[in-house]
Amino acid sequence: xxxxPGKKTTGDRGGAPPPALRNGxxxxxxxxxxxxxxxxxxxRPDEIGIAVELVEERLRSGPASGYHFLFAERGxxxxxxxxxxxxxxxxxxxxxxxxxxxxxxxxxxIGRMLLEHSEKAIxxxxxxxxxxxxxxxxxxxxxxxxxxxxxxxxxxVLKEFYSPGDAKVIYVKALEQDDAEGEKVRR
Amino acid sequence: xxxxPGKKTTGDRGGAPPPALRNGxxxxxxxxxxxxxxxxxxxRPDEIGIAVELVEERLRSGPASGYHFLFAERGxxxxxxxxxxxxxxxxxxxxxxxxxxxxxxxxxxIGRMLLEHSEKAIxxxxxxxxxxxxxxxxxxxxxxxxxxxxxxxxxxVLKEFYSPGDAKVIYVKALEQDDAEGEKVRR
Numbered sequence: 001x002x003x004x005p006g007k008k009t010t011g012d013r014g015g016a017p018p019p020a021l022r023n024g025x026x027x028x029x030x031x032x033x034x035x036x037x038x039x040x041x042x043x044r045p046d047e048i049g050i051a052v053e054l055v056e057e058r059l060r061s062g063p064a065s066g067y068h069f070l071f072a073e074r075g076x077x078x079x080x081x082x083x084x085x086x087x088x089x090x091x092x093x094x095x096x097x098x099x100x101x102x103x104x105x106x107x108x109x110i111g112r113m114l115l116e117h118s119e120k121a122i123x124x125x126x127x128x129x130x131x132x133x134x135x136x137x138x139x140x141x142x143x144x145x146x147x148x149x150x151x152x153x154x155x156x157v158l159k160e161f162y163s164p165g166d167a168k169v170i171y172v173k174a175l176e177q178d179d180a181e182g183e184k185v186r187r
Numbered sequence: 188x189x190x191x192p193g194k195k196t197t198g199d200r201g202g203a204p205p206p207a208l209r210n211g212x213x214x215x216x217x218x219x220x221x222x223x224x225x226x227x228x229x230x231r232p233d234e235i236g237i238a239v240e241l242v243e244e245r246l247r248s249g250p251a252s253g254y255h256f257l258f259a260e261r262g263x264x265x266x267x268x269x270x271x272x273x274x275x276x277x278x279x280x281x282x283x284x285x286x287x288x289x290x291x292x293x294x295x296x297i298g299r300m301l302l303e304h305s306e307k308a309i310x311x312x313x314x315x316x317x318x319x320x321x322x323x324x325x326x327x328x329x330x331x332x333x334x335x336x337x338x339x340x341x342x343x344v345l346k347e348f349y350s351p352g353d354a355k356v357i358y359v360k361a362l363e364q365d366d367a368e369g370e371k372v373r374r
Contacts (some may be wrong), residue, residue: 050275087348089233089234089349090349093348129347129348131345155342156343158342160361161316162273162276164278172341174347
């Protein structure tokens with residue numbers, strides 16, 4: 001699944017306070033997710049439909065759905081969100097399914113904030129490795145650079161995956177864990 | 188997801204006719220799938236549960252579930268089965284989720300028969316690439332060799348995926364297609 005993070009630039013935050021984070025999911029979030037993902041201009045209707053479906057599945061089945069969300073909001077307005085969950089049949093791997101920032105709120109560090117807090121939440125759930133899948137197409141170059149700047153490395157490339165000439169790139173990051181002695185270790 | 192094919196050996200078919208193939212799914216298939224997958228001795232209870240869940244999801248939602256099945260049976264007895272389906276958001280990729288042959292029916296070429304007919308069915312549905320994911324553990328060595336003998340190559344390895352020391356190996360095979368001139372071409 002393709003994703004678009006907030007493009008990380010600096011200096012243009014304009015003094016606004018950082019957005020608040022929320023991990024509970026509300027009925028109105030489905031429409032907000034549709035707006036945010038659509039606003040990026042990067043996704044096809046079928047991809048947007050899947051982003052919304054994950055919210056609806058979470059509303060239907062709760063945490064048992066395997067989909068966890070993090071919303072970044074200022075007042076009533078959701079500026080970006082992430083969606084992640086455990087990879088079935090693995091002991092401690094998580095997928096980051098989506099991370100997206102509303103077009104007009106990009107460049108303020110919201111994508112990075114969402115990514116860092118998603119990783120912390122995953123670690124708190126016992127996750128040790130985070131996978132992100134994205135496309136090799138040039139339009140996703142900024143997206144891939146964002147992951148690389150944040151400690152992800154491309155572990156595998158599946159050629160001709162999405163369509164002819166469009167490969168899937170699988171990124172992974174090993175999370176830091178507190179070991180038995182309380183020291184931070186990178187596995 | 189891990190899978191176990193029928194071990195392909197020769198000369199021990201004992202004159203029995205080849206099993207019949209069926210692609211319709213019946214309520215009783217859920218129990219048969221549990222028996223077959225359990226009989227291999229290779230799967231944990233949570234993995235067996237997922238194999239059964241795919242049958243149940245197919246019974247609930249029909250072909251819209253995205254899960255297609257092929258059963259090899261002799262009389263009333265199901266000897267093995269495969270389960271495959273389209274990979275969401277891709278134009279022409281399919282996952283082979285499961286292929287398993289009942290322990291006492293292994294070594295008769297049933298796994299190979301299921302694999303070949305699954306590939307034909309995938310091609311008929313417009314699929315051009317088949318992915319199979321399996322484990323790097325030594326217990327799956329025969330499984331991996333079976334895929335390699337049948338034209339699959341390991342395109343990617345995700346280390347520490349299932350558990351520490353247990354990687355995921357992603358196999359792929361490009362299916363032969365009839366091109367515009369009716370000639371077989373390998374893409």
